[in-house]
Amino acid sequence: MTEALERAVVPPASDADPFAHDALLDPEPLHRALREAGPVVYLSRYDVHALARYEQVHAALVDWQHFESGSGVGLANFRHETPWRPPSLLLEADPPRHDAPRRVLREILAPPALRRLRETWHSVAEELVDQVLSAGTEFDGFAALAEAFPLRAFPDAVGLGPDGRENLLPYGNMAFNAFGPRNDLVAADAHRVAGLSAWVNAQCAREKLGEDGFGARIWEAADRGELTYEQAPLVVRSLLTAGVDTTVHGLAACLYAFATHPEEWQRLRQRPELARAAFDEAVRWQSPVQTFFRTATTDITVAGTVIPADTKILMFLGAANRDPARWTDPDRFDLTRDPSGHVGFGMGIHQCIGQHVARLEAEALLTALARRVERIELVGTPQRHPNNTLRSWASLPVRVQPAA
Structure with missing residues (x-):
């Protein structure tokens, strides 16, 4: 036994199941319990060490040398x-x-490319909001807005054709479920793994992609030798996997936030330039990506606890984003808050490379809504969709009052 192990603090143990349906649908009670238990908690069901406090989650995210992603960011x-x-x-x-x-990808998704998209996406958002409002003032905000806008704007930007886009969210749901244990949520997708994977992989081929999209730029990088031709379709696949579901559920979180915090909606209407900050605050508050794993490359000491080499560490991003040691009144959605530093997009070298794309989508949709809608309110109970990794939505029934 090493000297470090002899001196190690024994972490508190918990038999809680973070992948049980009740925990996935309402994670805050578990998050509070884990934060209060200690900086490191041993989860006996899965033989993993869990980090739920902001300090330890942030430190693990930026230390890729000791908390590696290459052994998988799932269980x-x-x-x-x-x-x-x-x-x-x-x-x-x-x-x-x-x-x-x-x-x-950093070059392809750089500010000049996003500036070229800005006008187009604002026009698409205004067209969508007009279409939704013309059909009535009560609707499912998740399907009509949070889902509809990214499924049009982002695949267009990647260069996907119009057919088959209905496969993107089921594929993403399946992929994010796969980061968890092989539970009933994974089993429910088993019958369509092959079909959805084949469809997504086919869309990553050069001949399937439009000439002016992000996908074509990735293949051009392969032509220049910056990527191999084997890597190019995998990079396109990464865009399609990570760039849709997370934005959809982030936008749904925005709508939910404004429906339950009407004073913040008025603040946004008065200052529409807050749209991007509002998206970040909603991501902090709801954390569409709840968890990710890392693997210890060596024995690592975290707050006195030694995490053995080659073992899994479960980082609770959602818990860190509501840690009262980092955030004042963390359970409140607040546009006067500076949400920078939240870990909803990760941190360090693996921080979400498409986060500025998501912010631009949010800016376009929220600005269009703020111009046309005086008030948003819930007219029913929002429904969540359980996923092993995502804080997902199934429906968000709302009523809006159009602006005079």
Whole structure:
């Protein structure tokens, strides 16, 4: 036994199941319990160490050398298990394998490209809001707005054709479920893994993508030797996997926030330039991505607890984003707050590379709504959709009062 292990603090243990349906649908009670239990908690059901406080989650996210992603960001350990699909070159890889794909995407998604999209996306958002309001003042905000806008805007930007886009959210739901244990949520998707995977993989081929989209730029990077031709479709796949569901549920979180905090909606209407900050605050408050795993590359000491090499660490991003040690009144959605520093997009070299794309989508949709809608309110109980990784929505029944 090493000297570090002899001196180690024994962490509190819990038999709680963070992947049980009740915990996925209403995670805050578990998050509070884990934060209060200690900086490190041993989850006996899955033989993993959990981090739920902001300080430890943030530190783990930025320390890729000791908390690696290359062994998988789910419960499965790729050192010992075969992944269900080729691992993501962005999410499930560390330097040096991670470097070239991230460098290419960083250039493709740079501010000049987003400035070119801004006018188009604002026009698409205004058209969508007009269409929704013309049909009535009561509707499912999730389906009509939060889902509809990204499914049109983002695939267009990638260069996807119009057919089959209804497969994107089911594929994303399946992919994010796969980061958890092989529970009933994974089993429910088993019958369509092959079909959805085949469809998504086919869309990543060069000949399937429009000439002016992000996907074409990725293949052009391969032509220049910045990526291999084997890497190019995997990078396109990463965009399609990570760039839709997270934005959809982030926008739904915005609508839910404004429906339950009417004073904040009025603040946004008075200051529409707050739209991007509102999206970040909604991401902090609801954390569409709730959890990710890392793997210890060596024995790691965290707050006195030694986490053994080759074991899994479960980071509760949603719990960190509501840690009262980091945030004042963390359970409140508040547009006067500076939400920068939240870990809803990750942190460090694996921080979401498409976060500025998501913010632009939110800016477009929220600005269009703020111009036309005086008030948003719930007219029914919102329904969640359980997912092993995502804080997902199924419906968000709202009533709006059009602006005079």
